[in-house]
Amino acid sequence: MKRLGQRIWRYAWGYVFVTPWLLLYLAFGLYPLLLSFYLTYFTYSFVRPEDYVFVGIGNWIQGLLDPLFWKSLFNILYNQGIFILLKNGLGLISAVLLFKATYFSRLFRTIYFMPVVVSIVVLMTIGEFVTGPNGPVQTLLVRYGPLDAPVFWKFDRWLPMPVIAIINTWKWFGISTVILLAGLYTIDPQLYEAAAIDGASGWEQFRYITVPQLQPQFFFLLVVDLIFGLQMFAEVFTIGYDVYGGIYNQALTPVLYLYAQAFDRSNIGYASTLGLLLALIIALLTVIQFKFFPREAR
Amino acid sequence: MLPSRRFTWSMVLIYALLIIGGIVVFYPFFYMLMNSVKTGPEILHSPTSLPRQITFSGYQGVFERLNMLLLFRNSLILAVSITLLNTFLSALAAYAVAKIPFPGRDQLFGFMLTTMMIPGVLFLIPTYVMIYRLGWVGQFHALIIPSAVSVYNIFLIRQFMVSIPDEILEAARLDGANELLLFWRVILPLSRPALATVAILNFIGSWNDFLGPLLYLNQPETYTVQLGLYQFKTSIPGENAQEIWAATTLITVPLILVYFFLQDQFMRAFANVTLK
Structure with missing residues (x-):
């Protein structure tokens, strides 16, 4: 025990240096965490303080039976399915092109990464006008055939989620590009030489060497994409939907719904439960990804 | 290939x-x-x-009708104070977990890594309840204090600091430098690449933040550029088209310029990779 005391005294600065983090984490991490569990057992509201009633697991049951919550979950999975495929697919294509290009590779990389620094409010402002009924994309589509007439996609039942996925792809595919490009540089060139000697075509080399060798990068991208993607909020909020995501709830995401319950309906206890429910779903999907990805890729 | x-x-x-x-x-x-x-x-x-x-x-309309200078001032107050505080305090904690073998350090670091796994959405409502009860809603410190240090940034800086050779530290300690002096004079200058990464993430993150200001800075005098642009855009749909594009440009162009000069650091910060 004396030795431990000596070591504590000797390395006391260590404790001093982690104290700011520890205090702030106790106050703004651990306390809210416990509070969120506590709040799920109550109905609670800022505007109706007398409404403070113990409901047990009532909020959980309400959440599991709430069609709007499931609609929001469906929407976000629909959106993220398209987004993750597009963003990482385009990221892979552009990474391979940049890897093969000998000149100006850096210049193109700079341009492709540029949208990453744009804020969501700016992104959705630009995105809304560029994809809007008289914006450049639809003007082109109408002029050259695919569309008969301009589409007001924001008010459609099924279009908002794919269009937002495309707008988000523009912003984020640069990150995939850069991560996969770094992965390409780590692949042993001898693999390609050996394959070329065996007569493998360019496509076969891509399919059987490049893609499998990039598995660690893909795994990282998928895990991070899903964790952040399922928590989408500002994209649908700033593009001007009401807090229920439009008349068909076509753009309702789980976090938007949570916001609606907390600040429109003033159901703090229920909103807190929805937050926990979403966190559990995210944790579950992350665990599934860890289970189903080949061990050597993690 | x-x-x-x-x-x-x-x-x-x-x-x-x-x-x-x-x-x-x-x-x-x-x-x-x-x-x-x-x-x-x-x-x-x-x-x-x-x-x-x-x-x-x-552009003229933006300054006359949107009070752009106030929005810029508010956003800068937030972004600069969060960047300075968070980078410094995260580096301080990172130094302790990377280089000072105090009893309990490994357990503490393990606990930090566990907290990183919790999705942020869980904290949204309870943190709001807490800040509301504290009476901080409408004040800048409602956003600054909870962001003053973060585990992810501690982790990033720590990963860099473990590679600093112990001999350098031992030499400085023999010269009689205490840990605080050592941190300030030796560790911080050596960790510049990691600090740049964290500073960039902090600055861009708080400059571009929307949900935070929406929840806690919802009065016109505390609007940030993002919130101001959003309110301006949605108040009268279809109007103010000129001002919206001018404001969008003014908010974005400074970031793009900084990005052009520090693009390698940006890629390292956002994609966690180094490219030549």
Whole structure:
């Protein structure tokens, strides 16, 4: 025990240096965490303080039976399915092109990464006008055939989620590009030489060497994409939907719904439960990804 | 798959695709810039054509009607204080977990890594309840204090600091430097690349933040640039087209310029990779 005391005294600065983090984490991490569990057992509201009633697991049951919550979950999975495929697919294509290009590779990389620094409010402002009924994309589509007439996609039942996925792809595919490009540089060139000697075509080399060798990068991208993607909020909020995501709830995401319950309906206890429910779903999907990805890729 | 230096048709195809990609990525920026110097009716009726005549009345309107200077001031207060505080306090904790073998350090670091796994959405409502009860809603410190240090940034800096050789520290300690002096004089200068990464993430994150200001800074005098632009855009739909594009440009162009000068650091910060 004396030795431990000596070591504590000797390395006391260590404790001093982690104290700011520890205090702030106790106050703004651990306390809210416990509070969120506590709040799920109550109905609670800022505007109706007398409404403070113990409901047990009532909020959980309400959440599991709430069609709007499931609609929001469906929407976000629909959106993220398209987004993750597009963003990482385009990221892979552009990474391979940049890897093969000998000149100006850096210049193109700079341009492709540029949208990453744009804020969501700016992104959705630009995105809304560029994809809007008289914006450049639809003007082109109408002029050259695919569309008969301009589409007001924001008010459609099924279009908002794919269009937002495309707008988000523009912003984020640069990150995939850069991560996969770094992965390409780590692949042993001898693999390609050996394959070329065996007569493998360019496509076969891509399919059987490049893609499998990039598995660690893909795994990282998928895990991070899903964790952040399922928590989408500002994209649908700033593009001007009401807090229920439009008349068909076509753009309702789980976090938007949570916001609606907390600040429109003033159901703090229920909103807190929805937050926990979403966190559990995210944790579950992350665990599934860890289970189903080949061990050597993690 | 190997880079080749010969002229081939596949090279032509590669550059053609790269150029098309470059145009698609760059066009929205061009669209924003171009519309910011048009007149209002021209933006509404022919948004895709080049401006017939360049006008800066949108930019004028932004300063007169949107109080742009106040928005910039508020955003800078937030972004600068969060960047300084968070980078410093995260580095301080990172130094302790990387280089000071105090009893309980490994357990503490393990606990930090566990807290990183919890999705942020869980904290949204309880943190709001807490800040509301503290009476901080409407004040800048409602956003600054909870962001003053973060585990992810501690982790990033720590990963860099473990590679600093212990001999350097031992030499300084023998010269009689205490740990605080050592941290300030030796560790911080040596950790510059990691600090740049964290500072960039902090600054861009708080400058671009929308949900935080929406929850806690919802009065016109505390609006940030993001919140101000959002309110301006949604208050009268279809109006203010000129001002919207001018404001969008003003908010974005400074970030893009900084990005051009520090692009390697940006890629390291956002993608966690180093490219030559």
